Amino acid sequence: MAKNNKFAYTRSRAIAVPSYCVSGSPVNVGSLVGVCLTGRGVDGNASGEATVALDGAFTVNVITTTTRSVGQPVYIITATGVITTTDNSAANPIFGYCLEAKGSAAADVLVEIAQV
Known part of the structure; x- marks a missing residue:
């Protein structure tokens, strides 16, 4: 899980993300922005997907x-x-x-x- 979270997130989703995404990295997918909580294809995510926090600090x-x-x-x-x-x-x-x-x-x- 991302270690750079400072204020709680309440919304997260498994989303197909670009190949540069690792846990803790900022990401933009379409109109969504967030921070990857996991790497791609780990912690139960499908290959190419990561769990992304869509709110929080x-x-x-x-x-x-x-x-x-x-x-x-x-x-x-x-x-x-x-x-x-x-x-x-x-x-x-x-x-x-x-x-x-x-x-x-x-x-x-x-x-x-x-x-x-």
């Missing part, structure tokens, strides 16, 4: 050097699951909202998953 690495204040959004790069501070002209869907400030270096940040 998780510590995730935000790669960019742009600062963020509490409540500001962060985005997910769909192809890689990397979290960034830019929406890239709406190409990167919103992943969630910072629950703590982020400085000007890449850092682990507590993020509340955006709900659809």
